[in-house]
Amino acid sequence: MLTNGLYPDAHVLPSVIKACAGLLVVKIGKQVHGFSLVSGLSLDPFVGSSLFHFYIKCDELVSAHKLFGNMVERDVVSWSALAAGYARKGDVVNAKKVFSGTESLGFEPNTVSWNGMIAGFNRSGCFMDAVLMFQQMHLHGFTFDGTSISSVLPAIGDLGYLNSGTQVHGYVIKTGFADDKCIISALIDMYGKCGCALEMSKVFEDRGQVDLGACNALIAGFSRHGLVDKALTVFKELQDQGVELNVVSWTSVIACCSQHGKDVEALDLFREMQAAGVKPNSMTIPCLLPACGNIAALMHGKAAHCFSLKMAISNEVYVGSALIDMYANCGKIQAARCCFDRMPAHNLVCWNAMLGAYAMHGRAKEAIEIFLWMQRSGQKPDAVSFTSLLSACSQSGLTKEGHHYFESMSRDHGIEARLEHYACMVSMLGRAGKLEEAYSIIKKMPFEPDACVWGALLSSCRLHHNMSLGEVAASKLFELEPRKPGNYILLSNIYASRGKWKEVDKVRDIMRNKGLRKNPGCSWIEVKNKVHMLLAGDKLFPQMAQILDRLSRLSMEMKKAGYSPNTDYVLQDVEEQEKEHILCGHSEKLAVVFGLLNTSQGSPLRVIKNLRICGDCHAVIKFISKFEGREILVRDTNRYHHFKDGHCTCGDYW
Numbered sequence: 110m111l112t113n114g115l116y117p118d119a120h121v122l123p124s125v126i127k128a129c130a131g132l133l134v135v136k137i138g139k140q141v142h143g144f145s146l147v148s149g150l151s152l153d154p155f156v157g158s159s160l161f162h163f164y165i166k167c168d169e170l171v172s173a174h175k176l177f178g179n180m181v182e183r184d185v186v187s188w189s190a191l192a193a194g195y196a197r198k199g200d201v202v203n204a205k206k207v208f209s210g211t212e213s214l215g216f217e218p219n220t221v222s223w224n225g226m227i228a229g230f231n232r233s234g235c236f237m238d239a240v241l242m243f244q245q246m247h248l249h250g251f252t253f254d255g256t257s258i259s260s261v262l263p264a265i266g267d268l269g270y271l272n273s274g275t276q277v278h279g280y281v282i283k284t285g286f287a288d289d290k291c292i293i294s295a296l297i298d299m300y301g302k303c304g305c306a307l308e309m310s311k312v313f314e315d316r317g318q319v320d321l322g323a324c325n326a327l328i329a330g331f332s333r334h335g336l337v338d339k340a341l342t343v344f345k346e347l348q349d350q351g352v353e354l355n356v357v358s359w360t361s362v363i364a365c366c367s368q369h370g371k372d373v374e375a376l377d378l379f380r381e382m383q384a385a386g387v388k389p390n391s392m393t394i395p396c397l398l399p400a401c402g403n404i405a406a407l408m409h410g411k412a413a414h415c416f417s418l419k420m421a422i423s424n425e426v427y428v429g430s431a432l433i434d435m436y437a438n439c440g441k442i443q444a445a446r447c448c449f450d451r452m453p454a455h456n457l458v459c460w461n462a463m464l465g466a467y468a469m470h471g472r473a474k475e476a477i478e479i480f481l482w483m484q485r486s487g488q489k490p491d492a493v494s495f496t497s498l499l500s501a502c503s504q505s506g507l508t509k510e511g512h513h514y515f516e517s518m519s520r521d522h523g524i525e526a527r528l529e530h531y532a533c534m535v536s537m538l539g540r541a542g543k544l545e546e547a548y549s550i551i552k553k554m555p556f557e558p559d560a561c562v563w564g565a566l567l568s569s570c571r572l573h574h575n576m577s578l579g580e581v582a583a584s585k586l587f588e589l590e591p592r593k594p595g596n597y598i599l600l601s602n603i604y605a606s607r608g609k610w611k612e613v614d615k616v617r618d619i620m621r622n623k624g625l626r627k628n629p630g631c632s633w634i635e636v637k638n639k640v641h642m643l644l645a646g647d648k649l650f651p652q653m654a655q656i657l658d659r660l661s662r663l664s665m666e667m668k669k670a671g672y673s674p675n676t677d678y679v680l681q682d683v684e685e686q687e688k689e690h691i692l693c694g695h696s697e698k699l700a701v702v703f704g705l706l707n708t709s710q711g712s713p714l715r716v717i718k719n720l721r722i723c724g725d726c727h728a729v730i731k732f733i734s735k736f737e738g739r740e741i742l743v744r745d746t747n748r749y750h751h752f753k754d755g756h757c758t759c760g761d762y763w
Contacts, residue, residue: 123159130163189222196229228260239264262295266302294322301330332365364396375400395431402438430462437466440742464497476501499533532561539569579603594625632696646694713740
């Protein structure tokens with residue numbers, strides 16, 4: 110229009126400004142503003158109002174405030190929009206300052222004004238201010254509407270103010286809002302955040318009609334509190350009732366399974382979702398990928414990656430970070446780095462994902478390089494960054510470097526050490542055999558050590574057979590985690606390694622009396638796009654006869670090569686021959702041999718184990734990697750072991 114010599118008037122310019130607001134193009138909007146000033150059109154009330162709302166929508170509140178001060182015709186709508194804009198941005202001081210300045214302007218707030226403040230504070234995370242504004246609204250004699258109630262309930266839930274939530278619920282029933290779909294969803298969400306599963310279910314059951322928002326809120330509520338079976342039951346019931354579940358419903362239940370150990374179920378649901386014709390979005394993929402990583406389902410993870418590429422969302426920050434985690438968890442550290450390098454921009458989540466990946470694989474040198482690159486790029490590390498860095502130093506025995514970074518946290522970065530950082534230091538020193546130094550750090554901690562800290566010490570005592578310190582750590586853990594069987598097992602193992610069989614029996618009697626049972630060793634391996642689970646000593650697995658036969662033949666070859674089973678890892682008072690037999694039943698050995706039987710020669714094997722890999726299994730898998738010419742990756746609870754040509758990347762230090 111301008112190129113053709115035609116100049117817009119006061120009727121055209123507001124449409125152009127509205128388009129700039131819709132596209133959030135601040136630079137072009139400011140150019141249009143400049144044009145309106147030069148042409149004198151900015152004095153027109155319609156143009157001025159359009160510019161004001163443009164700046165509000167683009168979060169340019171300083172400019173909006175200036176315009177508001179110069180507007181000839183200010184009204185309650187523009188004033189409310191400015192106050193709500195500040196609230197939405199979390200600027201509590203300016204929001205309240207604008208909101209309380211009505212007397213000098215000659216008008217009073219209305220219900221929309223109050224709702225804007227409540228919703229704005231809730232959106233910006235100023236939950237207490239949202240609740241206080243709701244109370245002030247009531248004190249000033251205003252009647253709540255559906256927007257007021259549905260805006261304040263999420264804030265009440267995030268604060269955990271159950272009594273306030275119950276009062277609002279009572280008001281909802283009393284005033285007849287119980288049929289409002291948005292309010293029902295908000296009530297379910299509030300009770301879910303407050304941990305009230307029964308009340309949440311009751312609100313859902315009492316709803317007048319099936320509403321998708323309420324269904325999604327219920328599933329999310331169960332997920333938040335780890336009630337996976339209930340979430341799956343509700344989801345299946347809704348499917349059976351013919352409810353058209355949307356992408357939010359599917360994503361919520363997939364996330365629920367992925368976050369609470371139902372990884373195979375999460376993968377099955379993703380397949381069902383696609384079969385149902387529901388298209389995943391940029392939230393679904395990050396929810397699914399952890400499930401792929403947890404059980405090393407690499408092919409499923411690659412399929413999700415391809416899907417994200419097809420949807421052009423692979424470079425989004427949370428998708429990219431989830432891909433880094435997934436590939437690292439599946440043993441593909443180079444693929445994880447490739448995803449990191451291809452991302453056009455990195456935020457703190459991405460840097461931490463890559464740091465965590467290197468820590469998991471015991472690649473301390475690369476972790477330090479990433480940390481230094483992160484700082485050179487202008488990104489400030491946080492507490493999570495240092496946890497990964499210290500963990501990497503711990504895995505590689507870099508005690509000097511670990512001490513340096515631990516001290517630099519507060520000295521150079523202003524980050525006070527948390528419990529997890531002390532746990533990393535205790536683990537690092539304990540692994541290196543410096544148990545007394547590790548114990549000294551615990552005694553000097555500025556706060557009470559938690560189970561992670563004492564657990565790190567107990568694990569190190571088990572590694573180095575230190576009975577006296579092990580008993581100290583165990584007694585603390587028995588107080589902090591009386592129902593966790595792993596702590597009793599570790600102490601029992603320390604006694605067994607020293608031949609203290611009476612003490613072993615005492616610990617086992619305590620476990621029996623408490624009704625505790627040892628978690629069985631379990632390993633997962635993906636073969637032909639299917640994840641298989643093998644338990645220690647499993648006799649019912651379909652191919653167990655072939656697995657044991659192949660393992661027996663491998664044992665003979667190993668003995669010819671001079672290997673003898675390390676029966677020190679059998680912590681039972683039985684004959685030597687029986688100890689050898691027990692070692693053969695360890696789940697990681699069974700999974701590796703199952704992989705040998707069912708994959709082509711030379712192809713890599715990836716195994717996940719729920720416990721720490723034992724020294725004998727470590728030695729056996731090193732031998733198999735050379736004898737069979739296989740690359741074998743085993744992830745235990747501590748780290749990744751990458752076996753190749755008879756060597757492991759851990760350097761036998763884990």
